[in-house]
Amino acid sequence: MKNNSNLEDxxxxxxxxxxxxxxxxxxxxxxxxxxxxxxxxxNQQVKNNIEKFDEDFRFKLTKKEYEEILKSKNLxxxxxxxxSPSTKCDExxxxxSKNLxxxxxxxxxxxxxxxxxxxxxxxxxxxxxxxELATRQTKTLIRTFKEMKDFIIDNRALIGGQEILQKRxxxxxx
Numbered sequence: 001m002k003n004n005s006n007l008e009d010x011x012x013x014x015x016x017x018x019x020x021x022x023x024x025x026x027x028x029x030x031x032x033x034x035x036x037x038x039x040x041x042x043n044q045q046v047k048n049n050i051e052k053f054d055e056d057f058r059f060k061l062t063k064k065e066y067e068e069i070l071k072s073k074n075l076x077x078x079x080x081x082x083x084s085p086s087t088k089c090d091e092x093x094x095x096x097s098k099n100l101x102x103x104x105x106x107x108x109x110x111x112x113x114x115x116x117x118x119x120x121x122x123x124x125x126x127x128x129x130x131x132e133l134a135t136r137q138t139k140t141l142i143r144t145f146k147e148m149k150d151f152i153i154d155n156r157a158l159i160g161g162q163e164i165l166q167k168r169x170x171x172x173x174x
Contacts, residue, residue, distance in 0.1 A: 013144040018072065018116070020065050024145070025116035027069065034137050035129055043115065049128045057121030061113050119145050 016030045032042035046053060061069070117125065122145075126138045 013141060014148070017144070017148070018069050020061065020069075020116055021059075023118050024148070025118055026122065026141075028115045028117065031117060031122070031125070034141070035125075036133050037129075045128055046115075046125075052124050052127060053117075053121055056118060057124055058115050058117050060115050063113060066113055 013034070016026055016034075017024050018026070028043055028046075029039045032039040035042065037045070046058065122138070122141050126134070129138075
C-alpha cells in the first residue's frame with residue numbers, strides 16, 4: 001500500500017471510500033497510510049482504545065466483502081492505467097495493481113481480514129491518534145464526507161427521479 005500521508009485534498013480521499021453493508025467506510029490499511037502508520041501499528045492504537053469503537057464505528061469485513069473491495073480497487077487501477085498518457089506512470093500503476101492482487105493471493109500479504117471504519121469511527125480516531133498530521137488528515141476526511149453528503153442532498157431530486165424511472169421500467173418488463 002502506498003503511503004497516503006501526503007493526501008490533503010478531499011478529492012484524494014474519495015477513491016478510498018467504499019459502501020459496505022449500506023454505509024460508507026474506509027479500510028484500516030488506507031487510514032493507516034493516510035495517518036502515516038503501518039497497518040499493524042494503526043490497529044494496535046485502535047485496539048488500545050477499543051472501548052471507543054463500537055460495532056457501528058468499526059467492523060471486520062467478510063471474505064466476500066473484502067474481495068469486492070479488491071475488485072473495485074483493481075478496476076480503478078485498470079481504468080487509470082488505460083487513461084494515463086505517460087508510459088512510466090502506466091507501468092507504476094500496473095505494478096501497484098499487480099502488487100495489490102498478489103499480496104492477497106500469496107503468502108506474505110494480508111493474513112487477516114481487514115477492519116473498516118465508518119464515518120463515526122473516523123471521527124473517533126481523532127481522540128486516539130495525536131499529532132499535527134493526524135489533525136490535518138482528520139479535518140480533510142471530515143470535509144470529504146461532508147462534500148459527499150452535500151452532493152447527495154443537492155442531487156436528491158435526480159436520485160429520486162432515477163429510482164422512479166427504474167421502478168416504472170421494472171413494471172413495464174413484467
